Amino acid sequence: MPQFFDIDDAEFEARFETLLNAKREDSPDVDAIVADIIADVRARGDRAVLELTAKFDRLDLTADRLAFSADEIAAECAKVSDKDREALELAAARIRAYHEKQMPDDRSWIDDIGATLGWRWTPVSAAGLYVPGGLASYPSSVLMNAIPAQVAGVKRLAICVPTPDGVINPLVLFAARLSGVDTIYRIGGAQAVAAMAYGTETIQAVDKITGPGNAFVAAAKRRVFGKVGIDMIAGPSEILVIADRHNDPDWIAVDLLSQAEHDKSAQSVLITDDADFGRAVATAVDKRLETLERRAIAGPSWRDYGAVITVRDLDQAAALSNRMAPEHLELCVDDPDALSEKITHAGAIFLGKWTPEAIGDYIGGPNHVLPTARSARFSSGLSVMDFVKRTTLAKMTPAALRAIGPAAERLAQSESLEAHGLSVRARLDHLNES
Amino acid sequence: MPQFFDIDDAEFEARFETLLNAKREDSPDVDAIVADIIADVRARGDRAVLELTAKFDRLDLTADRLAFSADEIAAECAKVSDKDREALELAAARIRAYHEKQMPDDRSWIDDIGATLGWRWTPVSAAGLYVPGGLASYPSSVLMNAIPAQVAGVKRLAICVPTPDGVINPLVLFAARLSGVDTIYRIGGAQAVAAMAYGTETIQAVDKITGPGNAFVAAAKRRVFGKVGIDMIAGPSEILVIADRHNDPDWIAVDLLSQAEHDKSAQSVLITDDADFGRAVATAVDKRLETLERRAIAGPSWRDYGAVITVRDLDQAAALSNRMAPEHLELCVDDPDALSEKITHAGAIFLGKWTPEAIGDYIGGPNHVLPTARSARFSSGLSVMDFVKRTTLAKMTPAALRAIGPAAERLAQSESLEAHGLSVRARLDHLNES
Numbered sequence: 006m007p008q009f010f011d012i013d014d015a016e017f018e019a020r021f022e023t024l025l026n027a028k029r030e031d032s033p034d035v036d037a038i039v040a041d042i043i044a045d046v047r048a049r050g051d052r053a054v055l056e057l058t059a060k061f062d063r064l065d066l067t068a069d070r071l072a073f074s075a076d077e078i079a080a081e082c083a084k085v086s087d088k089d090r091e092a093l094e095l096a097a098a099r100i101r102a103y104h105e106k107q108m109p110d111d112r113s114w115i116d117d118i119g120a121t122l123g124w125r126w127t128p129v130s131a132a133g134l135y136v137p138g139g140l141a142s143y144p145s146s147v148l149m150n151a152i153p154a155q156v157a158g159v160k161r162l163a164i165c166v167p168t169p170d171g172v173i174n175p176l177v178l179f180a181a182r183l184s185g186v187d188t189i190y191r192i193g194g195a196q197a198v199a200a201m202a203y204g205t206e207t208i209q210a211v212d213k214i215t216g217p218g219n220a221f222v223a224a225a226k227r228r229v230f231g232k233v234g235i236d237m238i239a240g241p242s243e244i245l246v247i248a249d250r251h252n253d254p255d256w257i258a259v260d261l262l263s264q265a266e267h268d269k270s271a272q273s274v275l276i277t278d279d280a281d282f283g284r285a286v287a288t289a290v291d292k293r294l295e296t297l298e299r300r301a302i303a304g305p306s307w308r309d310y311g312a313v314i315t316v317r318d319l320d321q322a323a324a325l326s327n328r329m330a331p332e333h334l335e336l337c338v339d340d341p342d343a344l345s346e347k348i349t350h351a352g353a354i355f356l357g358k359w360t361p362e363a364i365g366d367y368i369g370g371p372n373h374v375l376p377t378a379r380s381a382r383f384s385s386g387l388s389v390m391d392f393v394k395r396t397t398l399a400k401m402t403p404a405a406l407r408a409i410g411p412a413a414e415r416l417a418q419s420e421s422l423e424a425h426g427l428s429v430r431a432r433l434d435h436l437n438e439s
Numbered sequence: 440m441p442q443f444f445d446i447d448d449a450e451f452e453a454r455f456e457t458l459l460n461a462k463r464e465d466s467p468d469v470d471a472i473v474a475d476i477i478a479d480v481r482a483r484g485d486r487a488v489l490e491l492t493a494k495f496d497r498l499d500l501t502a503d504r505l506a507f508s509a510d511e512i513a514a515e516c517a518k519v520s521d522k523d524r525e526a527l528e529l530a531a532a533r534i535r536a537y538h539e540k541q542m543p544d545d546r547s548w549i550d551d552i553g554a555t556l557g558w559r560w561t562p563v564s565a566a567g568l569y570v571p572g573g574l575a576s577y578p579s580s581v582l583m584n585a586i587p588a589q590v591a592g593v594k595r596l597a598i599c600v601p602t603p604d605g606v607i608n609p610l611v612l613f614a615a616r617l618s619g620v621d622t623i624y625r626i627g628g629a630q631a632v633a634a635m636a637y638g639t640e641t642i643q644a645v646d647k648i649t650g651p652g653n654a655f656v657a658a659a660k661r662r663v664f665g666k667v668g669i670d671m672i673a674g675p676s677e678i679l680v681i682a683d684r685h686n687d688p689d690w691i692a693v694d695l696l697s698q699a700e701h702d703k704s705a706q707s708v709l710i711t712d713d714a715d716f717g718r719a720v721a722t723a724v725d726k727r728l729e730t731l732e733r734r735a736i737a738g739p740s741w742r743d744y745g746a747v748i749t750v751r752d753l754d755q756a757a758a759l760s761n762r763m764a765p766e767h768l769e770l771c772v773d774d775p776d777a778l779s780e781k782i783t784h785a786g787a788i789f790l791g792k793w794t795p796e797a798i799g800d801y802i803g804g805p806n807h808v809l810p811t812a813r814s815a816r817f818s819s820g821l822s823v824m825d826f827v828k829r830t831t832l833a834k835m836t837p838a839a840l841r842a843i844g845p846a847a848e849r850l851a852q853s854e855s856l857e858a859h860g861l862s863v864r865a866r867l868d869h870l871n872e873s
Binding site: 088089091092093095096099102103106107109112114116120121122124125127129130143144145176212213227230231233234237238240253255256259260262263265266267293297298299303341342345348349350351352353354355356357358359360361362363364365366367368369370371372375376378380381382383384385386388390394395396397398399400401402403405406409410412413415416417419420421422423424425426427428429431432435 | 522523525526527529530533536537540541543546548550554555556558559561563564577578579610646647661664665667668671672687689690693694696697699700701727731732733737775776779782783784785786787788789790791792793794795796797798799800801802803804805806809810812814815816817818819820822824828829830831832833834835836837839840843844845846847849850851853854855856857858859860861862863865866869
């Protein structure tokens with residue numbers, strides 16, 4: 006059973022705070038191990054990567070086999086069924102169309118003193134995408150990471166995907182080829198992150214690393230942050246559904262389970278203005294759990310972290326949602342647009358009952374790499390913006406420098422930065438002399 | 440003497456690589472100490488902050504005196520001279536005008552299958568700005584951090600500024616008041632970062648922490664990243680000047696020194712297409728260094744990390760600049776706009792000889808918080824974008840779900856995520872029945 010809450014209960018506030026602050030992730034502290042791995046890869050390059058791959062993935066490689074060859078990729082892609090191929094192609098086209106609209110504009114203007122100001126966006130030169138191996142090796146994540154980079158204009162795109170015991174998911178290679186990836190390395194873990202950040206004899210360093218991973222990958226990304234850019238440190242997935250009684254309880258139940266089945270630490274929460282509807286959804290979840298393939302994952306997630314919250318009205322629902330700052334938010338209400346206007350913190354909103362969150366995971370167009378663990382309070386999902394950076398531009402004329410130079414000189418003096426002031430003064434003196 | 444390079448020398452490439460990879464910062468490893476401080480603040484709140492402030496800043500406070508009172512702020516602001524006040528007000532107005540143009544637009548559109556897609560930007564609710572104490576307590580940095588947050592619409596803005604032995608810079612308080620800061624705490628170090636990230640009895644937690652600091656502050660920001668957002672981990676400042684012979688060597692000399700005077704680890708580099716001009720600039724630097732107030736800082740910076748590089752033409756200069764990805768780039772050439780088009784990685788560009796970098800530090804309009812240590816390869820200066828986040832929006836119609844739902848279901852099956860598929864299938868079945 007999930008937890009049930011009623012906003013009018015005396016203990017609601019305390020219990021809701023506990024729900025908000027529950028630590029769902031129990032990551033082992035692997036920081037010391039990861040520090041050693043990164044140091045090893047920096048010192049010994051390929052040799053370290055090959056040894057670590059043999060050790061962790063039980064896979065003996067040589068430097069020339071770190072990357073998949075074109076023939077290997079073609080052979081794996083040939084295994085992809087027509088149906089899967091078409092579905093991935095449709096997804097890629099829709100994701101690309103959405104992300105193309107994200108490309109930000111350059112700006113330039115002349116202000117009131119005659120100074121030309123503005124900025125210009127340029128793409129990151131090279132990006133590396135981490136793709137987990139095994140169960141969580143999702144072709145959809147390849148598209149969601151690679152396509153924004155490709156749209157941004159990133160020239161060189163690499164993927165690292167571990168292949169424990171040599172097993173690879175052909176769909177991952179197909180998705181990579183579909184989204185313009187240049188090189189696919191069959192390595193994983195902290196060693197893959199270190200190799201992408203610092204480079205080895207065989208693996209060229211990149212400027213930005215994105216993509217999800219286990220505790221080792223997360224710790225490695227945190228450590229190389231600064232040397233290269235990273236996207237975010239993702240935690241377990243979560244969904245919040247706000248639904249009124251005008252919904253089929255079973256639809257809401259499968260929506261909640263579609264998060265719960267990701268991970269025992271995933272969280273699915275329903276907020277409704279009808280307590281009976283909330284109970285009906287919980288009953289429908291239990292019924293689906295009897296037969297769901299991943300019930301051994303979804304069941305514990307729902308029991309340990311699931312919640313059904315009853316509120317008096319949808320304004321209260323929006324207020325609680327904003328405190329949760331959910332990664333995914335479904336608004337299954339009569340006027341989802343009006344309710345959406347009241348949402349200030351959420352990674353992605355799915356409006357109306359015809360938009361189950363799974364549509365966003367695969368094919369809607371928006372990115373499925375989204376801020377977890379309440380980080381939608383301060384961060385956004387992956388986008389083209391993660392693969393571009395802005396250069397600011399300023400150009401003074403003699404008249405503009407005359408207008409504002411003295412104030413700059415004054416501020417430099419107040420901060421005891423004499424040379425700053427002199428760099429302005431030398432020019433102003435010249436203007437005054439001439 | 441700085442290092443001299445000629446791109447035609449046989450050993451140029453090796454020496455330039457060494458220059459690129461020189462580690463200028465020798466941060467002590469304070470991570471273990473910082474971890475303890477954060478744990479202490481989380482466990483004991485105000486009490487820990489007060490004890491650590493007494494220990495590190497030699498300042499005995501009580502909880503009710505952690506923040507400056509309105510009277511204290513008014514009294515300090517009254518000490519600011521009219522000239523300083525006017526200069527800061529002009530700077531604030533120009534910085535605000537520039538950053539107001541950065542506010543990104545919301546988008547919404549209906550695509551070919553009738554789905555409504557888009558995104559919406561919302562401000563971070565609360566931001567905390569770290570301002571170093573002592574020598575590096577710059578009022579200009581208060582403006583550069585606070586104004587973008589204010590423009591973004593951040594509702595609550597706090598500052599932490601340590602006041603060792605109780606000493607405060609009145610200009611910092613004035614700049615804070617000018618840029619809409621609500622609360623100013625007289626605390627610093629890792630304890631201030633921990634208090635802003637986790638909150639204490641007196642200090643309300645924020646969602647995003649920005650601003651420069653020493654090794655303790657940097658380590659603390661890295662540790663709380665994820666719990667809150669952070670801007671960047673800033674390193675020592677740097678400038679690259681590309682100048683042809685049509686410049687006064689002394690102007691270029693003071694421009695180079697305006698970086699060198701920040702920090703012994705700062706770096707100033709000149710690239711010129713005229714070796715004689717390069718030598719003339721080096722001579723002018725030496726002359727200025729004889730009398731510069733901060734020669735004990737600027738001298739070692741120039742000697743240890745300064746460089747004068749001679750190239751054959753400006754295309755070569757642009758190519759080297761892109762490999763350096765400088766924080767600040769001055770283009771003192773006849774056609775700076777044309778040269779600027781060739782620059783792919785730089786934090787900020789200052790175009791033409793009337794735009795010394797100091798203008799950008801104070802009053803040009805663009806932000807002076809910029810990516811250091813070659814991180815302009817993948818990141819941007821501080822902006823309004825750091826204080827907003829994007830929520831993606833998707834709304835299907837029954838027809839849209841019919842069009843793309845089957846492909847989503849297929850992809851869910853290929854990833855063995857049954858409930859994802861069921862959430863689509865339940866709706867499609869309903870549509871097919873009706």
